[in-house]
Amino acid sequence: MGIIIAVISGKGGVGKTTATANLGLGIGMNDQKCIVVDFDIGQRNLDMILGLENRVVYDMVQVMDEEATLKQAIIKSKVNENLFFLAASQSKDKSVLDSSKVEKMVTKLKEDFDFVILDSPAGIESGFEHTIEFADAAIVVVNPEVSSIRDADRAIGILDSKSNKVKHGEDVAKYLIINRIVANMVESGEMLKSEDILEILDIKLLGKVPEDRGVIEASNRGKPVILDKKSIAGQAYSRISGRLCGQQVDMKDVEISDSGLFKKIVGIFK
Amino acid sequence: MKSNQYSVKIYETTITDEEKFIAFFELNHTLFKDHLIVIQGSFSTRIKKYLKKRSLTYLHNIDLPKGRSRKALEEEFEEERRENAVSMQIAEAELKKLSSRLQNNLTVLDKMIRSGREINIDGDLLLLNRVNSGATLNIKGNLIITNVVEGLIRCGGNFMMLTASPKANIIFHDVTVDNELLEDKLNRVELKNNEIIITPVLKKEISWA
Helix, strand or coil: CCEEEEEECCCCCCCHHHHHHHHHHHHHHCCCCEEEEECCCCCCCHHHHCCCHHHCCCCHHHHHCCCCCHHHHCEECCCCCCEEEECCCCCCCHHHCCHHHHHHHHHHHHHHCCEEEEECCCCCCHHHHHHHHCCCEEEEEECCCHHHHHHHHHHHHHHHHHCHHHHCCCCCEEEEEEEEECHHHHHCCCCCCHHHHHHHHCCEEEEEEECCCHHHHHHHHCCCHHHCCCCHHHHHHHHHHHHHCCCCCCCCCCCCCHHHHHHHHHHHHC | CCCCCCCCEEEEEECCCHHHHHHHHHHHHHHHCCEEEEEECCCCHHHHHHHHHCCCCEEECCCCCCCCCHHHHHHHHHHHHHHHHHHHHHHHHHHHHHHHHHCCCCEEECCCECCCCEEEECCCEEECCCECCCCEEEECCCEEEEEEECCEEEECCCEEEEEECCCCEEEECCEEECHHHCCCCCEEEEEECCEEEEEECCCCCCCCC
16 A cells, blocks of 8 residues: 655746656665656646657546556656556646546555555646645645745645645644755745745655756656765755655755855855 | 620610619510610619619719611621622623633644645634644634744734744734744734734743653
């Protein structure tokens, strides 16, 4: 019996889909069976980032409508044997989702996989609600800027009131990933500090991902950045995946730039 | 000093007709056993002997402290009772006013008010957590928030105590409170004689934990 994790953000463009792809791959690298499901119906992206766009034959909506079986629709990753993918429908829109159908599908997935990661659409509409409804945990992705924080705050609020687990008196575990941190800008005060973000959102920190030029290129090539051992964002995603798989991985402070670290060391000797 | 105090019934009279006096006492002397008889004016030894024979206590020609009549006493008592009732009413009304100023229907919340939440409360609110940007609190009574406020607050009570961030929007009795007037620590905002008075509560920041 696995765990269902919804990846949410509220605001669009903060890196939900990138995070989903990288974490899915990271979990697979840790020898856990993982499936990533694109819940962004009508605007699917995850297939491209995973480099699987030419493999999609059946999608999630067809599975829910029983036009195809799960076995037919699940796509195996080219790079990792533990990673699987279920595509969203590109032709339909979010209104086709139905609570009971979603529940039936995710419960089936939960039986077969250790991790079921649902990539939520941006916003807080029905598509988002269906993603969080049956989730056991949520990963909240934010950027260190106020609009992203406020939208995430709203999304957490909805999660805390509409999730199925909460309705049964349980808590949904919530974890925070702060994405696209630019150390120089945090040091100069242009970007929000992670302590401030954590104080506002009041959830557990899962990891910090620094801004990395390699992420966009990696997405464009369909090879998630976690595969690039030299990439700082990739390393961050490896650490986060390790934590998700139960390893004790220390937090690396990505908010101090190399020059800032140098200043700090010089400061000690002053 | 040792002394005793008694309440005695006094029968006061002036003798004009000795025969009538004796006839009256012959009839009623048992009734006067516990009375002190005071005779004003002169009287003969015959009366003296008679009183002694009947062993009645008497005094002659003294000034009695005149007590008030029963009716006057009753009136006075009634008056006192009425005054008491009025003062009780006033005290009760004052107390009610005071307590409604300080507390009515207190709600205590210890959860973060996240963006998009709107909380409407008719009474008072004690909030032991943050109010995030994008959240709204509409409080008709008094308000105390122990953590930072970044959202919109509307308070209609007699006072509120809060720490506002520069992002916050604080409206007290339909008047927007300028954030610059609120210091970066706990402030007391109250309405006194149609004036809004803001006082920082403590010089130092306090930790509630």
